[in-house]
Amino acid sequence: MRTLIVGIGALGGLIAARLRAAGSPVWLATRNAESAARLKASGLRVIGVGGAVSVETVEVAPLDEYLTGSRFDLIVLATKAHDAIEVASKLSGLLEPGGTLLPIQNGGVPQMLGDRLGECVLGGLSNLGATMTEPGIYEQRNAGHLLIGELSGGESERAERVRQWLGRAVELRVTPNLRGAVWSKLLLNCSVTTLGAVAGGTMREYITSSEGREVFEQSYDEALLVALASGARPERMIVEPIPPARSGRSVPSEEYDAWLDQILKGYGDVRPSMLQDIERGRITEIDFINGYVVSIAPQFSVHTPVNAAIVETVHAITRGQLAPDPSLLELILQASQ
Numbered sequence: 001m002r003t004l005i006v007g008i009g010a011l012g013g014l015i016a017a018r019l020r021a022a023g024s025p026v027w028l029a030t031r032n033a034e035s036a037a038r039l040k041a042s043g044l045r046v047i048g049v050g051g052a053v054s055v056e057t058v059e060v061a062p063l064d065e066y067l068t069g070s071r072f073d074l075i076v077l078a079t080k081a082h083d084a085i086e087v088a089s090k091l092s093g094l095l096e097p098g099g100t101l102l103p104i105q106n107g108g109v110p111q112m113l114g115d116r117l118g119e120c121v122l123g124g125l126s127n128l129g130a131t132m133t134e135p136g137i138y139e140q141r142n143a144g145h146l147l148i149g150e151l152s153g154g155e156s157e158r159a160e161r162v163r164q165w166l167g168r169a170v171e172l173r174v175t176p177n178l179r180g181a182v183w184s185k186l187l188l189n190c191s192v193t194t195l196g197a198v199a200g201g202t203m204r205e206y207i208t209s210s211e212g213r214e215v216f217e218q219s220y221d222e223a224l225l226v227a228l229a230s231g232a233r234p235e236r237m238i239v240e241p242i243p244p245a246r247s248g249r250s251v252p253s254e255e256y257d258a259w260l261d262q263i264l265k266g267y268g269d270v271r272p273s274m275l276q277d278i279e280r281g282r283i284t285e286i287d288f289i290n291g292y293v294v295s296i297a298p299q300f301s302v303h304t305p306v307n308a309a310i311v312e313t314v315h316a317i318t319r320g321q322l323a324p325d326p327s328l329l330e331l332i333l334q335a336s337q
Helices: 010-021 033-042 081-092 109-120 157-166 178-199 210-229 254-267 273-279 290-300 305-318 327-335
Strands: 003-006 027-030 044-048 053-055 059-062 072-077 095-103 123-126 130-134 137-140 146-149 172-174
Touching (some): 003 010, 010 044, 010 137, 027 033, 033 059, 072 081, 081 095, 081 109, 095 123, 095 157, 109 123, 109 178, 123 178, 157 172, 178 210, 178 254, 178 290, 273 305, 290 305
Parallel strands (some): 003 072, 027 059, 044 137, 072 095, 146 172
Antiparallel strands (some): 044 053, 130 137
């Protein structure tokens, strides 16, 4: 399966290195010629969970060089969300007839690309933890996996073919309910990840305040209402997606506290990736997480004032008008009234 990986950051680099180390041919696409030259000189190296691998020779070039006639059976799109939306239409032209585009971004990106590009898109999301310590050097942080499936639901031969092929590099699982799985991760991203970025810390730090808990509950409940209204069936991830004793919104109870504790055990001490993006001056993925929820909610007559206020707050932070701080959680509640 002739494969192109677009985006050689933490996740794309990890997959590329392990696939190449397994003896499978793979081509890499970077943003520019400078990045390609650096990777061609350094090769790829992975350390951490899953064992160390090193690849000295890699086929790598700027994406534009592939646009002049190259064709692939599979393109793994591993860029940040905003870059994925920007380049996806170009990539569909690089596919062989019947070829597959596999986006593995957070949030609503797979569905957005499926709506734009049609059946060539196979949905994906990642539970792999990886960091890029420097270009060409990656650390696998957990024994996670990629989850793939048809956006329309059900099983397919191509999903199984992709699983077998990329499974030479990392663990892959196929689900007949990819939309539900995407929403399950999106629910936690909308609440856990984004609120940590706003507050400037971990979930365990911000959830101790009454404002932190209230914003968490309302942002989660709004996103869940949109998911259910859309017809999605969110799947269990760390917890059951529907909180205990729920009747339109989260209800305080011992059962709810136990449900929340399970989330804290999994994510409570994790420094949010969105906060790291803010600190490094990078574009965040807010428009594809909480922003995605807000953008599709009107289709189902669902109101999402807290998520809308979160989006505006993150944009204000990235513009330099605000700085991450726990006090912003109270401002979000005020703005959503």
